[in-house]
Amino acid sequence: MSSTTVAPGTKKAAAKPASMAQALQRALRDAMAEDPTVHVMGEDVGALGGVFRITDGLVKEFGEDRCTDTPLAEAGILGAAVGMAMYGLRPVVEMQFDAFAYPAFEQLASHVAKMRNRTRGALPMPLTIRIPYGGGIGGVEHHSDSSEAYYMATPGLHVVTPATVEDAYGMLREAIASDDPVVFLEPKRLYWSKADWSPDTPAAVAPIGKAVVRRPGRSATLITYGPSLPVCLEAAEAATAEGWDLEVVDLRSLVPFDDETVAASVRRTGRAVVVHESAGFGGPGGEIAARITERCFHHLEAPVLRVAGLDVPYPPPMLERHHLPGVDRVLDAVARLQWED
């Protein structure tokens, strides 16, 4: 779908600093204006505008039937959205926080992911499930989980996560327009990250399913997504001091996975580090490393390394900096890529 559509009746504004949160809000607003079957639903999405204000103003513009404060019950929210999709609506569900999406997991795994398949295509699930995820905002427990591995392991779902303001808008528009269910993971610590962005002429972005090289380089590839992209870009800058020219790949989409872009980059550089906040054991990095090894074995100068969150329950705010992959840990991993041989 085109992500450059301008909603009718909006006045043109030049590019100026906008946050990811604003871009997401605008994507919802434009999708609702364009398609009357788009319904936003969740906890506190109405008058409050969501705890992160992503649904700000929607109830005022579209009314309570289109932007609905539901009872507080995640399985019920997603289950009702399934029924609404069965009737031809295009629900966009907001889960308030990563860890509070777990009650909806049965609906997600047993119905959302499988409905198209079990009905031989008769009942597609054009649902978007928005989930603020990840840490780094000083949240107390249950507010900082990186739950992407659970969703990735569930065939039938698309799992995507933007890391830039442009992608936040473009990818959310595409997710809502998709006839497949999309788990849309919003890196909450990037909600307030800013870029020059024009809501009326939003830049076209790569489609879901495509990874993007955010920084070209020749020495090694950092493969990352969502909240860890800025960390990797910072690490790449710092690495120049050591004489390393690092390439940074932003996956954007975990499912479908862009093997092509990732493998092409690693074949070029011969070295790879996967970086994410999610726990390392059983995390996305293991899958990604395996895929790289399967495709690039003869190009590799060193084993594919992972920099991930610790294998511990998400730490309390005062300890979270020890858990999150930071620049130093990324650089340490790069240093271990067998340069001396």
Next chain:
Amino acid sequence: MTIQEMPGSTAYRPSPPPAWQPRTDPAPLLPDSSPYRVLGTEAAAGADPALLRRLYAELVRGRRYNAQATALTRQGRLAVYPSSTGQEACEVAAAMVLQEQDWLFPSYRDTLAVVARGLDPVQALTLLRGDWHTGYDPRESRIAPLCTPLATQLPHAVGLAHAARLKGDDVVALAMVGDGGTSEGDFHEALNFAAVWQAPVVFLVQNNGFAISVPLAKQTAAPSLAHKAVGYGMPGRLVDGNDAVAMHEVLSEAVERARRGGGPTLVEAITYRMEAHTNADDATRYRGDAEVDAWRDHDPITLLERELTTRGLLDEDGIRQAKEAAETMAADLRERMNADPVLDPMDLFTHVYAERTAQLREQESQLRAELEAEASVESGDGR
């Protein structure tokens, strides 16, 4: 001396806490104290003879369908069959009260309701035969896929009914669940959503006494399952689930109420699962013959037959005709289920997503190569 009596004090009147509002009056929502009956009561005389005859024909056909499906498990033609023998009145009434545009949300035990709604039994049994998960187009038949994860179909019914109402369409959703399923969180969430949204939904709980082996007493301490409705602010109805006429009446009322914008209803039908949970279950481990025999005297077909013959609406000839029609259905089902379904393993990849991902395309070629290798071995020109 109370405050009010204190000389010089301003009069104190107890007032409710500021946020408190009077809510729904629970009295009209309460179910009857015993299961509602029509057959064998004076009310039966008022029942429409044409309806009685139709119910009878459907019950007889339903009983035969259950027997045939169970037989098909023994012949290896069905992977599994959860029988609704003894529960036919619920199954048949659920289908009959719906109009063309309404939706039925069945569980795994409700293929009879699906068939009674008019769907080809072979399509209804696809899931249990094992050739695919759903054997029909839900939008065409307005029958949701048979649902196995307990109670998870209930919020779907609410969402669909809600969507239809927002669109201004005249659609009621009837969702079926078992007594065990009422303990699930999705049961609670669905009923709560339905009541808050005043969605046009009817929840039919078939209380057949067991969730596999676990009796109702271990499932709930509620006065009845129908009483749970009151907590959500919707009416609860308690009905004799083996009285086809009572079932038809209560469900019709609930459906009409929903259609008029009156919101959801919870109906608890008291019935009994005469067979084991499925053909793979051994019911002797958790219940005795005496209990089963007691229910044999309360059989839905017998109850209706008694009424019909007493009123002179059914004779030997009529009984024979109903049986013959059921036999014809069974013979046709048997014959068609005895053919091996033609399956294409490549279908595995067709409907995972709207478009195959690169990974699925890769796995598809791998499977195709395996199949070609298999075929060449079978045809003898393999290495």
